[in-house]
Amino acid sequence: MEAGKKLGGRYKIVRHIGSGGMANVYLGHDLILDRPVAIKVLRFDFRNNKDALRRFQREALSATQLIHPNIVGVYDVDEEDELQYIVMEFIDGTDLKKYIDIQGRVSPEKSIHIMHQVLSAVALAHKNRIIHRDIKPQNILIDNQDRIKITDFGIAVALSETSITQTNTLLGSVHYLSPEQARGSMATSKSDIYALGVVLYELLSGSVPFDGESAVSVALKHFQEPMPSIRESHPEIPQSLENVILKATAKEPLDRYATCEEMMEDLDTCLSEERRHEAPFMPVSLLQETKVLAPLSAEVVAKADLDKTLVSPPPSVKAEPIQEYESGREAAVGKKKRKKWTLVLFLLLLLGLIASFFFFFYNNQDADAVTVPDVSNMDQASARLALEDAGLVLGDITEEYSDEVEEDFVIETSPKIGSSVEAGDEIDLIISLGEELFMLLDYEGQAYESVLEDLRKEGFTIERTHEFSSEVAEGNIISQSIEPGAEVKPSETTLSFLVSDGNESYTMRDLSGYTRKSVEDYAGQYGLSLTVTEAYSDTVAAGLVVSQSLAGGTAFVSGDALSVVISIGPEEPQVVSFSRTITIPYLAAAVSEPASESSNSQGNENADSSSSNEPNHIVIYMQDEDHVISDVFREFDISADEVVTLNFRILEGSSASYRIERDGEVISEASELTQ
Known part of the structure; x- marks a missing residue:
């Protein structure tokens, strides 16, 4: 099945993640609930197999009947274009x-x-x-x-x-x-x-x-x-x-x-x-003794066959003697056997006489003695009739709890059952109140192992389920199925406890690139105590996470502290102002005139040194935060030396420069100027 295909207009196939005996499993995405799902699709070669279809449908039916935290949940079952599929909970893990x-x-x-x-x-x-x-x-x-x-x-x-x-x-x-x-x-x-x-x-x-x-x-x-x-x-x-x-x-x-x-x-x-x-x-099957039967010998089998043919004559008929031809040794053995049987008969007769003597002695000793009948497990009315039939009278009734005898039935008598008493004696009965009721306590917050041991001694059946809890310590009881104070019979009661597995641990994500809102949502989802600070960053855009106190991939539990630094962008450098005072010298233009022959030498010198009073044209260029060196900063004429002050503004860490031209000629310049 190709990635991107939609089933039921709702489940988009992402990729194939496994195969089984009769189905392929795909990672899908539920477009409505926006969650990952596992989609099990019956293989093509089983679509016409009725047994496979039945088993596939049985899985869906079975799974939908079972709601348990340790059973994969089934969300949907459907068919499309002869494709049978089951949509199930996606487990991010392995088998x-x-x-x-x-x-x-x-x-x-x-x-x-x-x-x-x-x-x-x-x-x-x-x-x-x-x-x-x-x-x-x-x-x-x-x-x-x-x-x-x-x-x-x-x-x-x-x-x-x-x-x-x-x-x-x-x-x-x-x-x-x-x-x-x-x-x-x-x-x-x-x-x-x-x-x-x-x-x-x-x-x-x-x-x-x-x-x-x-x-x-x-x-x-x-x-x-x-x-x-x-x-x-x-x-x-x-x-x-x-x-x-x-x-x-x-x-x-x-x-x-x-x-x-x-x-x-x-x-x-x-x-x-x-x-x-x-x-x-x-x-137990291995502890039972195995009896091995020894094989019968040929002589024993032959003798057994002969014995089957012997018929004893009736007592009134005298049996004919059987002619025996035996050796002297066999005759001796026969005599010994007859003597042995004679001795056995004598001893049996003696024992019978002794038994008869004791029987008559005790019966004649007390003709009025009777035996307390067995009235255990009878109700009171039936026990009274049994005692009266034996010539006895019902005495006092007492009651006590019993785990073995049902309520309102006889536990024991006094004197004991089977005792010899005189006719007309009173027999007291002990009547069962049934199993003693046990009042349940409040076990929440107690250690499960300790409670389990105590209640098992009382005869309770105990069931246990697990759940993560940030409020109850690991191994302690979160809740119980029967309210405290209830009186129950332990042997008939199953008591269920929900036991804490402690704080559920999670794996921290790498929050790089998260916005402040995303970080707050993540911390809220897992119960983290969040602290957010801001800092300049030249590498991370403003509004995104620069660093986190819990590194990505580490384990944490609900309630842990998480500190996150959010970028406010690169820090703007400080502007520095300074100035330079420069004197621009005036340069007069020289004027040359021809000298006459009659002029003396002094006159010639004066003529040669004469100059013009024409002004100089000054152009100043400046480079700083506000100016560029290619643009004219200032332009003016001077007729005498001029003092100018250049005011510079630069970013901290940078520099300024200037250049001064007089009548097109550079007369002063400087670079890398700082405060």
Whole structure:
């Protein structure tokens, strides 16, 4: 699909960003809401494939049913010119597979943080009866803030080398395939849990647990070989964390976690000091003893066949003796057996006599004694009838709370059930008030881990969601699902807490070229404390950012201080004034007259030195801030020496010059004049 094409008159294709088993994904732009979107378009070769169309539509339906911060949101589903497409939330980041390839092994703490988000999303899907069936790092997106988004819900086809099919139905990407799927069974929610265990293994180790030359060989390993121990190659990982992987990836679904919430609760405490040295997880199916039957020998089989043909004669009929031909050794063995049976019969008779003696002794000792009947878990009326039938009388009634016996039913009697009492004695009953109600406190602002431990001891089911908060410290509770003061039964109550992830961190932009208004908008969007100052700049145009206190690319949180310097343009230099006083000499023009022969020499000298009184023509040129040297500054005539003062105005750092001509001849000039 070409860049620039519009779908639905609203979504403009920007560029191709990825391909899947049956769809291509493009970066698009929503022209109405002015935001980036991801557009998944069904490939051309699947348009006439009814199964592919059904799965593609199923993904759209599944995703629109799931609203969760860790599931990619679906904005629109449509068709144009036989193009089936889904418009989804665009995640500016990468998938978890590439993240692991780039980052390598992920620390246990960060792995648990990532898995919490994944488990929370998958748990919601399971509650909506939606099984992902293709959980793998390629379908888990992660942005620059380590926020997780799961995609491709409802899709079960991916035509890659690491996928296998059976009767045209995809069983899942083979490296994350559960044993039951590999055997051809239906995928269940526990199949997703198996895949989640493999993803956790890959996060911690940087590689998948099973690999092979073909998809089939990898699938066989999933149900034939035990899960490799991650601690053999990475002993620093605690056994309690490896146990989470082992339980999630147990071969038998019954040995795995029942729900994603259960796996999440196990992850909550797996790094605690109390669990650091716990024993390795062992599936229940492996703990059951296997009985091995020894094969029967030929002699035993032959004897069994003979025994089947023997029929004992009736007691009234005397059995005919059986002629036996046996050796002396066999005859001796037969006699020993008969003696042994005689001894056994004698002992049995003796025991019977002793038992009869004690029976008659105790029955005759107190003919009026009765046994307190078992009235536990009966209501009060039924218990009274049972006591009266036994010849006893109902005594006092007391009440107490019980987690095991339903309200208004008998917990115990006094004397105890089964005790021997006299007929007509009173029997007191202890009646259950049911499970004791627990009054919830206000847990907002408290440490989640501490509250979790206390409430679990009371029998509560605890759920946890996450949210960034600038007001509540990381790890503390922001809100609770049930109001403080409510009285509830712990065993029947699920309590949800919204827990703070602390201040959300962001990456600072390079604000070069931003206007003051743009900077103020940016600071307001992320809650920054902004300080703006102004300064001259010879390189940055007036009104634009010159510098910023938080460099572009650094991390910051809401509330951080940001100082920005805005250019007011280049600084205008100062004007300097000074003057120069110059004397312009007058030069009289000489006049020559012929001398007579009779004139004496004195007369000749006077005649030669005579001059004219004609004026000199003076032109002055000046160069400064207000004048240029090519223009005449002043022009006048003089008949005697003249004193002139030239006033200059120059910018600080520059210089002035002048030139004076007398009758067209330069008589004075100067340059590089400063104050």
